[in-house]
Amino acid sequence: MILPTVFSPRVRVVLGGLLLVGSSGLSSCVSVAAYQKMYLNDEDMKLANKRIEVYETNFESYREGAGGANGGKVGGGCGCN
Amino acid sequence: MPSSFYSLTQRIMAATLLALLPALVWAQATPTPNRVDGYGAPSTTAPTPPDPSNHGETEVNILSSYYQQDGDHGAVQGGRGTQYLTDLTPTIILNVPLDSVTRVSANVGVDYYASASTDRIDQVLSSPSAHDARYHVDLGYSRQLADKRTIVGVGGGFSKEYDYLSFNITGSWAHASLDGNRELSVAGQAFFDRATLILPAELRTGGGQEHGSGFDTRQSFNLNLVYSQVLTQRLQLAISTELVAQRGLLSTPFHRVYFRETGEALGKAKTERLPRQRYKYPVGLRLNYYATDLVQLRGYYRFYNDNFGITAHTLELETPVKVTPFFVLYPFYRYHTQTAANYFAPYLEHSVFDEFYTSDYDLAGFSAHKAGLGLRYSPVYGLGRFKTPFGGRVAKFKALDLRYAYYRQTTGLTANLISADLSFTMP
Numbered sequence: 001m002i003l004p005t006v007f008s009p010r011v012r013v014v015l016g017g018l019l020l021v022g023s024s025g026l027s028s029c030v031s032v033a034a035y036q037k038m039y040l041n042d043e044d045m046k047l048a049n050k051r052i053e054v055y056e057t058n059f060e061s062y063r064e065g066a067g068g069a070n071g072g073k074v075g076g077g078c079g080c081n
Numbered sequence: 082m083p084s085s086f087y088s089l090t091q092r093i094m095a096a097t098l099l100a101l102l103p104a105l106v107w108a109q110a111t112p113t114p115n116r117v118d119g120y121g122a123p124s125t126t127a128p129t130p131p132d133p134s135n136h137g138e139t140e141v142n143i144l145s146s147y148y149q150q151d152g153d154h155g156a157v158q159g160g161r162g163t164q165y166l167t168d169l170t171p172t173i174i175l176n177v178p179l180d181s182v183t184r185v186s187a188n189v190g191v192d193y194y195a196s197a198s199t200d201r202i203d204q205v206l207s208s209p210s211a212h213d214a215r216y217h218v219d220l221g222y223s224r225q226l227a228d229k230r231t232i233v234g235v236g237g238g239f240s241k242e243y244d245y246l247s248f249n250i251t252g253s254w255a256h257a258s259l260d261g262n263r264e265l266s267v268a269g270q271a272f273f274d275r276a277t278l279i280l281p282a283e284l285r286t287g288g289g290q291e292h293g294s295g296f297d298t299r300q301s302f303n304l305n306l307v308y309s310q311v312l313t314q315r316l317q318l319a320i321s322t323e324l325v326a327q328r329g330l331l332s333t334p335f336h337r338v339y340f341r342e343t344g345e346a347l348g349k350a351k352t353e354r355l356p357r358q359r360y361k362y363p364v365g366l367r368l369n370y371y372a373t374d375l376v377q378l379r380g381y382y383r384f385y386n387d388n389f390g391i392t393a394h395t396l397e398l399e400t401p402v403k404v405t406p407f408f409v410l411y412p413f414y415r416y417h418t419q420t421a422a423n424y425f426a427p428y429l430e431h432s433v434f435d436e437f438y439t440s441d442y443d444l445a446g447f448s449a450h451k452a453g454l455g456l457r458y459s460p461v462y463g464l465g466r467f468k469t470p471f472g473g474r475v476a477k478f479k480a481l482d483l484r485y486a487y488y489r490q491t492t493g494l495t496a497n498l499i500s501a502d503l504s505f506t507m508p
Contacts, residue, residue, distance in 0.1 A: 030312070030313055031262060032313065032314050034260075034261060037314070039371035040314065040371070042377065043457075044369075044377045044409065044411070045371055045377060047309050047317060047319040047367050047369060048319075048367075050455075050482070050502075051144065051502055052144065052483075052501070052502040053484070053500075054144070055144075056486055056488075060488075063443055063449075064393070064419060064443065064449065065389065065391045065419060065422055065445075066385040066393030066417075067363075067385075
């Protein structure tokens with residue numbers, strides 16, 4: 001895939017790398033049956049932020065201009081000046 | 082058609098394609114709730130698969146945090162001055178199963194915050210603006226469809242504080258593969274905000290107006306896409322993006338900017354001015370590995386780009402250590418680096434001829450480190466039981482999660498945050 005030229009070369013390299021990692025991961029995956037998911041079902045294996053992390057994610061979205069894709073608040077009221 | 086339109090369209094399409102490409106190849110999902118904030122968004126994949134430890138119980142979480150920050154680049158005073166701020170945030174999250182396939186959720190909370198910098202809006206201390214409370218309520222409804230692999234949800238909510246009112250609506254869809262090894266979830270959210278324009282004291286016109294002039298609005302539209310994939314019995318990943326389009330008031334009216342031509346004379350400042358449209362293109366990659374029964378590895382990388390000129394990289398690593406099967410310690414570390422927005426310049430470094438200007442260090446170029454430690458205690462039979470006022474039902478105090486984080490930016494800003502999550506269930 002040729003990344004659109006609207007992105008700078010540096011941005012394209014990073015996006016291309018992410019794509020590569022994602023695609024290579026997918027090509028190497030195996031079918032895991034439900035009875036084999038004892039490790040994956042562990043609480044700490046959830047593919048998400050912990051609920052308790054929400055406050056950190058929120059203050060980071062205020063204190064860092066680069067917010068998003070991490071489950072933080074990206075709109076709505078302020079609450080923090 | 083303006084060329085900027087094509088540029089925007091191309092960017093959105095490119096970001097969407099990047100996020101969807103793995104899904105287009107494999108088309109499916111695992112439990113991947115990316116959002117945990119409860120801003121009207123039902124947890125898109127909450128019962129997928131159903132939590133085996135939850136037999137139709139009502140879940141109640143009491144969350145709270147104490148946040149304190151300090152620094153000397155306050156935006157209210159044009160990039161200098163105190164950034165001291167404290168924030169106390171009690172929140173209750175309810176998750177109620179109506180039947181085996183339907184759930185409603187509620188997220189109700191308050192932020193009590195005290196900001197030393199907002200005290201400088203009037204150039205004097207002890208003004209009422211130093212303290213405020215933000216109230217928020219969000220409700221969600223989700224339903225598992227007949228195929229048992231698809232969950233749809235809708236939600237909405239609002240938040241209110243002294244100078245800001247916000248409403249939001251949301252819709253979500255999540256679909257898991259037949260073997261549960263892949264999942265794709267899509268959530269859209271729209272915020273409709275109304276801000277009271279509070280100007281710095283010396284910039285108010287008309288003399289008698291306490292808070293400047295009128296109101297302005299902002300709309301934010303978020304598209305959240307998450308694709309997750311089981312790779313092996315011990316490894317799984319998720320790729321996500323959260324495309325954001327905002328329009329309306331994006332600057333903060335009481336943030337001052339001082340210019341090199343006019344110096345620091347009071348009354349010569351202007352209020353921060355930023356474009357009225359913003360587009361964000363973040364992409365995240367999450368990778369979890371069950372290394373041993375003692376230690377797991379949770380990794381997260383995010384790349385961020387927007388039309389303000391900010392490019393950022395964020396890397397997080399967390400290593401939960403199971404001291405006992407029910408007691409987990411999890412040290413974590415986060416590194417973030419970002420370039421400055423095109424419109425940012427420090428105190429006295431903007432020119433009066435600039436079209437847009439801000440001295441808000443949130444938009445500056447910097448790196449940030451965060452480190453901390455969490456602990457979770459969740460014995461199999463819970464920490465305790467007690468009778469509730471609701472018909473004598475017995476509630477179980479199921480788990481306790483505590484977390485401390487220390488945060489430091491290269492701008493000098495430091496922050497400390499202590500959070501707690503108390504989980505209860507009721508049959």
